[in-house]
Amino acid sequence: MPAAARTWSPPPLIRNPWLRWAIYLGALGYLALALSTVEVSWLRVYEGLERGRVFISAFSSPDFTSRADEIRQGMIESLTMTLTSTLAGILLAIPVGIGAARNLAPSPVYYVCRAFIAVSRSLQEIIIAILFVAMVGFGPLAGFLTLTLATIGFMAKLLAEDIEDVDPAPLEAIRATGAGWWPWLNYAVQPQVMPRLIGLSLYRLDINFRESAVIGIVGAGGIGATLNTAMDRYDFDDAAAILLLIIAIVMVAEYSSSHVRRWVQ
Amino acid sequence: MPVRERDGQRLWQRRTTPAELATWAAWLATVALFVYAWQVMTEDTIWAFVWDAPHQIADIGARMVPPRWSYLEQLWAPLWDTINIATLGTVLAVLLAVPVAFLAARNTTPSALVVRPLALFVIVASRSINSLIWALLLVAVIGPGLLAGIIAIALRSIGFIAKLLYEAIEEIDHTQVEAITATGASRGQVIAYGIVPQIMPAFAGITTFRWDINIRESTVLGLVGAGGIGLNLQASLAVLAWPQVTLIFLVILATVIASEWISAKVRYAVI
Numbered sequence: 001m002p003a004a005a006r007t008w009s010p011p012p013l014i015r016n017p018w019l020r021w022a023i024y025l026g027a028l029g030y031l032a033l034a035l036s037t038v039e040v041s042w043l044r045v046y047e048g049l050e051r052g053r054v055f056i057s058a059f060s061s062p063d064f065t066s067r068a069d070e071i072r073q074g075m076i077e078s079l080t081m082t083l084t085s086t087l088a089g090i091l092l093a094i095p096v097g098i099g100a101a102r103n104l105a106p107s108p109v110y111y112v113c114r115a116f117i118a119v120s121r122s123l124q125e126i127i128i129a130i131l132f133v134a135m136v137g138f139g140p141l142a143g144f145l146t147l148t149l150a151t152i153g154f155m156a157k158l159l160a161e162d163i164e165d166v167d168p169a170p171l172e173a174i175r176a177t178g179a180g181w182w183p184w185l186n187y188a189v190q191p192q193v194m195p196r197l198i199g200l201s202l203y204r205l206d207i208n209f210r211e212s213a214v215i216g217i218v219g220a221g222g223i224g225a226t227l228n229t230a231m232d233r234y235d236f237d238d239a240a241a242i243l244l245l246i247i248a249i250v251m252v253a254e255y256s257s258s259h260v261r262r263w264v265q
Numbered sequence: 266m267p268v269r270e271r272d273g274q275r276l277w278q279r280r281t282t283p284a285e286l287a288t289w290a291a292w293l294a295t296v297a298l299f300v301y302a303w304q305v306m307t308e309d310t311i312w313a314f315v316w317d318a319p320h321q322i323a324d325i326g327a328r329m330v331p332p333r334w335s336y337l338e339q340l341w342a343p344l345w346d347t348i349n350i351a352t353l354g355t356v357l358a359v360l361l362a363v364p365v366a367f368l369a370a371r372n373t374t375p376s377a378l379v380v381r382p383l384a385l386f387v388i389v390a391s392r393s394i395n396s397l398i399w400a401l402l403l404v405a406v407i408g409p410g411l412l413a414g415i416i417a418i419a420l421r422s423i424g425f426i427a428k429l430l431y432e433a434i435e436e437i438d439h440t441q442v443e444a445i446t447a448t449g450a451s452r453g454q455v456i457a458y459g460i461v462p463q464i465m466p467a468f469a470g471i472t473t474f475r476w477d478i479n480i481r482e483s484t485v486l487g488l489v490g491a492g493g494i495g496l497n498l499q500a501s502l503a504v505l506a507w508p509q510v511t512l513i514f515l516v517i518l519a520t521v522i523a524s525e526w527i528s529a530k531v532r533y534a535v536i
Contacts, residue, residue, distance in 0.1 A: 034352060034353055037346065037349060037411070038412060038415070039410065040410070041408070041410075045408070049406075049407075051405070052407070055405070076305060079302075080302040080303070081306055083299070083302045084302050084303050088299075124481055134321065134325055135318045135321050135322055137311060137314035139310055139311075140307070187279075210395060211395070214397045214398060218488065243394065246393065247390060251389060
């Protein structure tokens with residue numbers, strides 16, 4: 001073959017041409033089908049643009065003062081809910097996480113803990129919140145229970161994976177001294193997983209605050225309830241103030257937690 | 266090493282005495298904070314409702330089973346809508362997140378002083394607001410329906426996809442970029458032949474992962490009116506039709522498990 005006719009082209013992502021074109025065509029067909037089911041009333045969108053403009057301009061004049069009491073109450077509920085549920089969740093996650101670690105727990109305990117984690121992780125926070133509101137009534141207590149349950153699932157899973165990854169040498173060394181199960185856990189396992197556990201706890205604190213802003217929509221207290229009321233009244237200035245507060249707190253939390261994590265690890 | 270002397274014997278301890286005191290003080294402060302926060306939080310709680318909970322659980326539990334299977338026929342259309350919200354939202358998010366990621370990555374940004382902080386701000390703002398809140402806003406602005414749901418999912422996903430993608434771009438092997446540049450390639454060609462092939466597996470993984478999360482989130486968007494199966498959930502809850510609620514929960518659970526399975530398979534295939 002003459003050298004001039006040889007041009008290189010990058011290899012395709014999917015080698016088999018039939019499969020490749022079938023995937024492309026399928027994706028295109030799905031896109032057309034899906035887009036056709038989206039009914040958009042452009043008139044409503046057009047009318048909405050004006051409201052959207054009002055809403056965006058509300059961010060330049062957020063109203064923190066006229067409903068300051070409600071906003072403060074919502075914020076206090078959100079913050080206390082976040083704090084208590086994170087602490088309670090972590091405390092309860094530790095035994096579950098130990099139980100779900102292959103190298104520590106006997107297999108019946110392992111399967112029970114893993115099943116609990118799987119169930120609590122596959123249910124959405126908001127769905128759990130609906131159930132808890134129905135059980136214990138409106139208010140932050142329902143939010144506390146929801147976030148605690150979600151925290152247990154999250155922390156226990158990551159803790160269990162962390163315990164399974166520990167260096168086995170210290171485990172053996174402590175065991176060789178004749179230590180019982182508790183001292184063994186305390187001196188061999190705990191120092192190895194502690195830095196990451198603290199890091200994850202701070203990360204979860206962050207997530208819980210964000211979630212606490214959401215579950216208020218179904219009546220579980222917190223700033224979400226205040227925001228929902230503001231949106232229902234089309235009080236965009238209030239809503240803008242609440243959103244700015246949420247963004248500010250999330251940013252502060254994220255920034256400080258990344259600092260603490262760097263310091264711990 | 267902290268060693269304490271007692272009765273002529275040297276005893277090892279894990280921390281020095283001041284460190285031990287500090288640890289105990291930290292624990293005490295944590296407990297005190299918890300108790301204080303708990304009291305503030307439960308100030309307005311009506312405990313009669315809480316103590317009534319076992320009774321309520323038994324009551325709702327009895328009303329929730331058996332699920333009303335005949336209601337399933339009415340759920341296929343909203344379920345299809347839910348999947349469309351998640352998928353179209355992910356597609357839209359990818360289209361918007363890829364340029365943001367290239368602008369935010371330290372090695373591809375055109376200006377580290379102006380454009381990069383701007384792109385990072387977009388990422389943080391998008392990540393700090395949950396898709397349900399985006400939906401709440403969008404329903405008020407452009408009206409209830411699928412479109413609000415799709416845009417809400419997209420707005421929330423931009424930050425997630427862009428963040429993970431720009432981290433992947435920053436971690437690429439630099440020698441390949443240099444090799445392509447040495448052939449005299451233009452900026453666009455360097456990105457297409459030097460960077461894109463390196464981040465392709467990460468990109469596919471991130472997108473599928475986010476799609477899986479979006480399926481979960483889109484199931485509840487209907488609670489604020491943004492379409493999908495959540496609308497049926499909201500309607501059933503409003504009339505306390507618990508057998509229908511159970512069925513919807515089961516359908517959501519099945520969808521979530523299916524999407525998790527699909528995304529795990531895809532990620533396993535590409536990575």
